[in-house]
Amino acid sequence: MGEREQDVIAKLEAAGVQPSAQRIAVGAYVLYTDAHPSADEVLAEVERAGRTAKLSRATVYNTLNLLVEKGLLRQLTLAEGRVVFDPVIERHHHFIDEATGRIHDVAWDAVRMPAPPPPPGFEVREYQVVMRGTRKKTR
Amino acid sequence: MGEREQDVIAKLEAAGVQPSAQRIAVGAYVLYTDAHPSADEVLAEVERAGRTAKLSRATVYNTLNLLVEKGLLRQLTLAEGRVVFDPVIERHHHFIDEATGRIHDVAWDAVRMPAPPPPPGFEVREYQVVMRGTRKKTR
DNA sequence: GTTCGTGCAAACGGTTTGCAACAAT
DNA sequence: ATTGTTGCAAACCGTTTGCACGAAC
Numbered sequence: 001m002g003e004r005e006q007d008v009i010a011k012l013e014a015a016g017v018q019p020s021a022q023r024i025a026v027g028a029y030v031l032y033t034d035a036h037p038s039a040d041e042v043l044a045e046v047e048r049a050g051r052t053a054k055l056s057r058a059t060v061y062n063t064l065n066l067l068v069e070k071g072l073l074r075q076l077t078l079a080e081g082r083v084v085f086d087p088v089i090e091r092h093h094h095f096i097d098e099a100t101g102r103i104h105d106v107a108w109d110a111v112r113m114p115a116p117p118p119p120p121g122f123e124v125r126e127y128q129v130v131m132r133g134t135r136k137k138t139r
Numbered sequence: 140m141g142e143r144e145q146d147v148i149a150k151l152e153a154a155g156v157q158p159s160a161q162r163i164a165v166g167a168y169v170l171y172t173d174a175h176p177s178a179d180e181v182l183a184e185v186e187r188a189g190r191t192a193k194l195s196r197a198t199v200y201n202t203l204n205l206l207v208e209k210g211l212l213r214q215l216t217l218a219e220g221r222v223v224f225d226p227v228i229e230r231h232h233h234f235i236d237e238a239t240g241r242i243h244d245v246a247w248d249a250v251r252m253p254a255p256p257p258p259p260g261f262e263v264r265e266y267q268v269v270m271r272g273t274r275k276k277t278r
Numbered sequence: 279g280t281t282c283g284t285g286c287a288a289a290c291g292g293t294t295t296g297c298a299a300c301a302a303t
Numbered sequence: 304a305t306t307g308t309t310g311c312a313a314a315c316c317g318t319t320t321g322c323a324c325g326a327a328c
Contacts, residue, residue, distance in 0.1 A: 018327085020283060031226045036242040038223050040317070056285045061318065064224055074225045078235060078242060078269065081221030081317075082292065084177050085203055086213045087170045095257050096217060103175040103217060104258045113252040116268050118234050119243045124272040129255050130217065131266040157302085159308065179292070195310045200293065220292075221317065 004028050015070035025052040026063045031072060038079065039064055093129040106131070143167050154209040160192045165202045170211060177218065178203055232268040245270070 008027040012019040025046050030037065037045065043060045046052065067073040084103065093106040111129055118124045147166040151158040164185050169176065176184065182199045206212040223242065232245040250268055257263045 036223045076223045079221045079223050082218045084175045084215045084218050111255040116250040123275045124270045127270040130269050131263045133262050133264040136262045
């Protein structure tokens with residue numbers, strides 16, 4: 001067993017997750033990649049690497065969601081695919097109410113921020129701050 | 140015909156879009172709402188408002204995409220539903236290559252920014268800058 | 279032997295596509 | 304007549320669910 005796998009097992013156990021063969025295989029990829037893969041890409045990549053027991057789609061989804069729950073992984077909802085429309089054309093920021101999913105516009109001037117630097121070799125066309133949170137408890 | 144409809148027609152024509160009955164109906168809702176609706180919510184809302192010719196799902200999608208193309212509407216990909224995973228747990232920002240869809244991590248310290256203010260009555264749990272752009276032309 | 283994890287297939291929901299019917303000019 | 308627009312149904316793709324099999328303690 002490789003060093004990588006040892007490492008994955010340690011992380012899984014530290015998070016209170018039973019290190020099954022499938023979870024190790026998924027973790028050995030997804031916990032070390034910077035490719036920001038989707039669930040299907042994880043499945044494809046693990047199958048390609050091959051040296052593991054059979055792995056079903058459902059197990060990939062189960063495992064990824066479990067790792068997110070346990071704080072080993074973060075879930076990003078930045079990919080195209082489910083889309084929502086905003087008639088406000090001017091640059092502005094967004095706040096997402098995590099309880100309801102409702103999106104609120106936040107005025108551009110509400111945040112004083114220098115233009116952020118893109119990764120080397122890229123140029124920024126547009127940027128915004130995305131906030132997530134909930135309604136404040138009234139006491 | 141209401142003032143709202145007149146307005147929509149003007150916007151459509153200014154953008155070089157033929158103002159069909161369906162497009163006017165869609166525009167009369169989506170160009171004036173702050174609810175950030177999905178395509179299906181647009182369909183539901185327009186049907187509820189009712190005072191218009193029949194409207195099919197496909198036409199809603201066509202119309203919304205057309206309005207986005209013409210710059211009358213912005214498309215946000217912030218809603219849950221298509222998801223991608225990142226093993227970097229620490230707070231950081233993201234850059235999305237619009238040509239490829241690839242997502243790059245951007246170090247938190249790369250952007251010097253005060254914590255942004257949420258809409259009144261809300262509190263922020265987490266926030267980040269989301270940049271979109273493309274690879275720089277090499278000349 | 280009870281609990282937990284997995285695989286399979288079906289269901290589900292949002293989006294896209296192909297095509298025929300239908301305006302509009 | 305040509306071009307553009309719409310409706311319908313099917314296809315598609317990512318995700319979730321239900322259930323039965325199998326492994327682990």
